[in-house]
Amino acid sequence: MQNFSKDNLTFYTLIIIFLIGSYFVINIFSYFDITNFCYISTERDIVRGNEKTIKQALKYLKKNKKDDYKMVCKYVETISEKYCIVADWHLGESLLREGCKLPGCYIKGSKTIYLKPSEETGENIIKKRAGDIIKYSNFSKEFWN
Amino acid sequence: MLKKIVKISILILIIGFFIYRYFFYIDFSNSCYIKIKPSFTELSNSNIKEAIKILKLTSPDEYDKLCSNVKIINPNLSCGGFGGGCFYKSSGREIDISTAHSGFLAQTAAIIIHETCHAIQYQEGRNLSEQECYEADDVILKRIVEY
Numbered sequence: 001m002q003n004f005s006k007d008n009l010t011f012y013t014l015i016i017i018f019l020i021g022s023y024f025v026i027n028i029f030s031y032f033d034i035t036n037f038c039y040i041s042t043e044r045d046i047v048r049g050n051e052k053t054i055k056q057a058l059k060y061l062k063k064n065k066k067d068d069y070k071m072v073c074k075y076v077e078t079i080s081e082k083y084c085i086v087a088d089w090h091l092g093e094s095l096l097r098e099g100c101k102l103p104g105c106y107i108k109g110s111k112t113i114y115l116k117p118s119e120e121t122g123e124n125i126i127k128k129r130a131g132d133i134i135k136y137s138n139f140s141k142e143f144w145n
Numbered sequence: 146m147l148k149k150i151v152k153i154s155i156l157i158l159i160i161g162f163f164i165y166r167y168f169f170y171i172d173f174s175n176s177c178y179i180k181i182k183p184s185f186t187e188l189s190n191s192n193i194k195e196a197i198k199i200l201k202l203t204s205p206d207e208y209d210k211l212c213s214n215v216k217i218i219n220p221n222l223s224c225g226g227f228g229g230g231c232f233y234k235s236s237g238r239e240i241d242i243s244t245a246h247s248g249f250l251a252q253t254a255a256i257i258i259h260e261t262c263h264a265i266q267y268q269e270g271r272n273l274s275e276q277e278c279y280e281a282d283d284v285i286l287k288r289i290v291e292y
Contacts, residue, residue: 043247080247082249083249084249084251084290084292085249085251085252085255085286085290086286086287086290086292087283087286087287088255088279088280088282088283088286090275090279091279091280091283099290102292104292105251105290105291105292106290106291106292107199107250107251107254107289107290107291108199108202108203108288108289108290108291109198109199109200109201109202109203109289110195110198110199110250112250114249136291139291
């Protein structure tokens with residue numbers, strides 16, 4: 001009986017270690033808030049981006065704008081750092097520049113939003129990204145409703 | 146013996162699911178069946194499948210044209226270069242879409258429409274005009290990117 005309990009204890013301890021490990025690994029490559037069942041894949045621009053401020057923006061929303069945070073969790077699956085392309089640049093280079101200037105965009109028919117790459121750190125960029133995430137998440141909400 | 150059959154069946158199901166998940170786009174309700182070849186450079190099949198689903202939801206007419214005129218998508222690097230597309234007359238109903246796994250989804254959708262436009266031109270015996278296809282993908286980009 002004592003051996004059985006020891007085996008069980010080892011087994012469950014290993015499972016708990018595995019789950020905690022997985023949680024941290026998942027959070028390296030994406031945003032996972034287990035308490036709100038909120039999983040959002042995050043992708044950074046390797047050269048000009050900073051994935052950390054996307055996650056910090058999501059944490060900022062969780063703390064300060066709970067309703068918006070719930071909406072983001074429901075209508076967004078991926079947040080990616082990328083310049084938006086809003087038209088075919090073969091028909092005019094100015095259109096390409098217009099897209100690059102945008103703070104971000106939402107792609108209709110998806111649950112993906114894009115944010116303009118930024119290496120900036122600090123409170124300003126976190127708040128700005130939080131605002132952009134809300135704006136584009138609302139577009140996703142409008143589409144799926 | 147029964148255990149063996151169950152194990153083999155599960156294995157076949159897993160392999161079948163994997164093949165379906167990455168190498169086929171199937172939409173029974175619209176009779177749309179597109180094979181997506183393996184890509185070893187970008188592993189972009191899921192990006193292509195998501196772009197097709199976006200077209201289905203946002204541009205039903207263009208989606209119908211894709212389903213009617215394209216049977217195979219080759220995601221490997223082609224004459225369009227990285228992030229581009231290509232259509233070879235010899236390929237008939239096959240188009241090349243060389244976008245990345247994490248590529249901009251709207252761009253993937255636009256390139257699919259651009260190359261579908263060339264496939265239609267070819268099947269109708271017309272010249273492969275770039276201008277017509279730039280305009281077709283431009284319409285898609287303006288329709289699906291919201292900012």
